[in-house]
Amino acid sequence: MQQLSDADPATILQNTALIESLEVTKKTSTEIKEQQAIAKDTEIKINSLREIYRKVAAEGAMLYFLLIQFCIVDHMYQYSLESFTTFFFKAIDKTEAFEDEEVRVLALREVIRFVIYQWVSRGLFEKHKQIFRCQLTFRLMQK
Numbered sequence: 001m002q003q004l005s006d007a008d009p010a011t012i013l014q015n016t017a018l019i020e021s022l023e024v025t026k027k028t029s030t031e032i033k034e035q036q037a038i039a040k041d042t043e044i045k046i047n048s049l050r051e052i053y054r055k056v057a058a059e060g061a062m063l064y065f066l067l068i069q070f071c072i073v074d075h076m077y078q079y080s081l082e083s084f085t086t087f088f089f090k091a092i093d094k095t096e097a098f099e100d101e102e103v104r105v106l107a108l109r110e111v112i113r114f115v116i117y118q119w120v121s122r123g124l125f126e127k128h129k130q131i132f133r134c135q136l137t138f139r140l141m142q143k
Contacts, residue, residue: 049101052101052102052105053101053105055105055109056105056108056109056112059108059109059112059113060088060112062139063084063112063113063116063136064079064081064084066135066136066139067079067084067116067120069135070120070132070135073128073131074125074128077123077124077128079120084116087115087116087119088112088115088116090115091108091111091112091114091115091116092108092111092112094111094115095107095108095111095112113136113140117136120132
């Protein structure tokens with residue numbers, strides 16, 4: 001832009017460096033507009049998918065907070081967020097991929113419930129397994 005303002009109006013058409021610079025600027029501007037359009041479409045897709053997968057996140061949060069409260073039953077039942085996320089991600093990896101996102105969400109929720117249930121049940125006393133199953137069932141019924 002500085003070159004354009006400093007150019008002599010009488011010889012502006014003969015200034016090839018200025019013309020090439022303006023063409024590069026125009027091309028860059030066009031590329032930026034295209035990238036902005038792609039970014040806007042991507043943002044819309046991400047927001048849509050985030051809303052679809054929000055159910056999976058809510059399910060995970062519900063399960064985690066259920067486990068955190070289970071230390072009331074016995075003080076040795078204390079689960080870390082790190083171990084929970086390990087099993088949560090294992091469940092995600094075990095879930096079959098589907099074309100339809102809604103079907104994938106339902107499958108994710110089932111597999112996550114089952115994997116977390118197996119993991120927790122493995123470490124519970126027999127007398128506390130029934131309590132855990134009841135609490136899990138009640139939480140699921142609250143939805």
